Amino acid sequence: METRHEPVARLKELDREARHLAHAAAVISWDQQTYMPKNAVEGRAQQQALLEGLHHARITDPEVGTLLAACGSTEAEPSGPAARPEIDRAFLRAKEREYRLSTRLPGSFVREMAELTSRSQAVWAQARADNDFALFRPHLKKIVEMTIRMADYLGYEEHPYDALLDQYEPYMRSSEVKRVFDELQTGLVPLVAKIGAARQVDDSFLHLDYPLDRQEAFSKQLMVALGYDIDRGRLDTSTHPFTTTLGSDDVRITTRYHRNLLQSSIFSTVHETGHALYEQGFGEGLSGTLLAEGTSLGIHESQSRMWENTIGRSEPFWTHWLPTLQEIFPEQLSGVSVEQFYRAVNKVEPSFIRVEADEVTYGLHVILRYRMEVALISGELKVADAPEAWRELSRELLGIVPETDRDGILQDVHWSFGGIGYFPTYALGNLYAAQFFHTMERQIPQLRDGIARGETGPILEWLRENIHRHGSSLSASELVRRITGEPLSPQFFLAYLNRKYGEIYTL
């Protein structure tokens, strides 16, 4: 027995150091995005590069490979009393995956990619500002070429896109995304069309003047009420809201405040709180190991979007919270009914910009990008033709065509940093959330009545028990099957949208 357990213990020790380095890097990065003075950028980049290098050296240490080999395959495990504890099997699977992904790319390739994407991000920002795709084109071309090489290094069975997707949504294949997205598109396109033909809702009162300090006070009250442990985190302000984990007892979120856009800070805060509740909810036994992480970006996004949209944009939620908000903003919100408020925060309007999209059209923005990416990676689409392809897809999916590349192919930062394969996780999050919520509604009695009384504790408890505590010890598909008894399907999300927006827009 002992000889079989020793390498795992040593692996855990090495892993713990790597986690500490990753968390230290997170502290430094959090500071950079919140409080760092303007001129410190250059020095900070060097510190960050050093810490990332040390982290990379730890996770690719040949000793890790030797130890993993000594542990043997987690698939060929004996069962019965001699079996390894389940948690160790999960640990070894995750460690093997991390080692594989981080050692398959040659150092020279990683450096070349880092240099390319570092330059490309600056060029992209300039190109977007100038609405000049030609400027960005050679960089995107090179990034696509490098990404295809990367997929080859990483390895795949069916399609090179699988290797890219797997970095963000472990073990998921492009063929499954295609199946799910095709079904999703089929359901979304007619719904958007119907809403477009209906009478628009009035959200003008959300655009009055809302002083920032009072918005902040509401955000803080809200996140704590939803179960966020403020002794293990904090709320700050940044240009782009984010959640970051600086240690097992230090999960911070940020939000942003706009004077004439009340919903922005509220739903950013609830969204990030959803991410943070996941990170604060990993089981004790996972603490300090690489299992104390979200199991996939899609599952992470399911947590943020369930709190933001399914719960936070529901009518019972505002039955409870609107009176509080009206106390904070009496002049702006007096006379607004729960129904009016609920309808206003669920306004649907096709637009060009993904990050401003409502929950109905959002999925179509993602499908557009996914189809572009697969076409680029498989070589079916040339970068030179990409802007036109974007416009065509936009017409097909959203029914509108952007007049500029700034509102089209240049709008997202992702490709400039090499993040091809990332976009699908955003839409998968909505689908996971709806499917989980469907099961949850059957298991928690009077769920909506509870929300209307501000009692979201049972929801958090359910998420803790079924999702959070597992960290990455169960994969996304394992979670979905265990919880809902079936594989991922977009029908839950479509049913949710049809019911909700059918009512709001009386379709």
Place this chain on the structure above:
Amino acid sequence: METRHEPVARLKELDREARHLAHAAAVISWDQQTYMPKNAVEGRAQQQALLEGLHHARITDPEVGTLLAACGSTEAEPSGPAARPEIDRAFLRAKEREYRLSTRLPGSFVREMAELTSRSQAVWAQARADNDFALFRPHLKKIVEMTIRMADYLGYEEHPYDALLDQYEPYMRSSEVKRVFDELQTGLVPLVAKIGAARQVDDSFLHLDYPLDRQEAFSKQLMVALGYDIDRGRLDTSTHPFTTTLGSDDVRITTRYHRNLLQSSIFSTVHETGHALYEQGFGEGLSGTLLAEGTSLGIHESQSRMWENTIGRSEPFWTHWLPTLQEIFPEQLSGVSVEQFYRAVNKVEPSFIRVEADEVTYGLHVILRYRMEVALISGELKVADAPEAWRELSRELLGIVPETDRDGILQDVHWSFGGIGYFPTYALGNLYAAQFFHTMERQIPQLRDGIARGETGPILEWLRENIHRHGSSLSASELVRRITGEPLSPQFFLAYLNRKYGEIYTL
């Protein structure tokens, strides 16, 4: 030539990595003292220990020793055109010193000391809270024993205390401290007695209610006006004010606010601004090397105390700033004259607590500790007899005797973390400051008139040129001799005090 320069280049490369790690550790520590959530302490300690370990491994890397040996002694350098650039000689001297100090202590000793002082700090805090020296006594005994061993490891020529002092005030010997402190004591004791017999000044208006947000606004205005570059740093709040360098373009300070103690935030801010101006002023050529550091704690303290006391507590300073402060606090300060304000912020009163002491009695608090430390280290004083020795020295130096050990030997944290040899630097700072200022006053025309007009730019320029830009490439004694033409003497400080307080207290 080339073979002689290569090892220096490699040393600089290794040094740069070590600095990045030290700065990363500083970011983490800054966060811990300002924004970190309550429950994150344990995880943060582990990150910190890991980064410190990595830093220590870098500076004690055997390669550093080999490279230093290859460079040869900096003392036996050829002169003339073949000579090494001056900056490289300074770099090698500092690197040699760092390597020597960090490698002479055996790893087992360092670990033992770390464990001891970690435990001792908690015990000290408890002992102080309970006013129970007996609780702390065995720990202090062990710390003194270990410190004597440490001095042996570090090495010294005249007195074991030299080795301890040298950690904080490089190249200074205890015999010099004794000479200077004896002279200082001779001058201070009668001055304190004379002030004690004079009529006390009225500072009651400083204890009215001063809202914290307006105190903060004034602090920010003040620090920037003194030349602090806010694009290369920031101001935050912490329990104990401090300055920390997170990168060559990231020097942050903290202060603290008390509603009924207006002077606390003002002078903490000016004090830390003094430290920060030094750190922001290192020459470009030193950036990213270990020469971009204060040359000694005493010199660092000379910068903070010159701004805080010599300048910040001067009459012309308040000629300029009082009207601004009165605009911010009209109810509290209307009718207060510059003279009244000046006298109030210079109130002298012997007290038991060093950190609350005025600039006249402060030096006596330090002399007391210095004499205790030398007696403990040389074995003349037993730890069991230390509380009584403290009381006797307090009577001799300050003319008052603390009634409890909490107000006596238990008041400072320093000994519990093993910081024996540190205290003298606080008083040396005052002496350096006065000696520098004496020279500066002769070299900058109408210095006091400028201060009264809020024009402190020429002072900062003088400090940049004569002190800041050199970083640690010149030692403290080299700086003093180059700038003032003579060795360190307490007579400048005594003359300053006698003139200033003679006037305030009409002695």
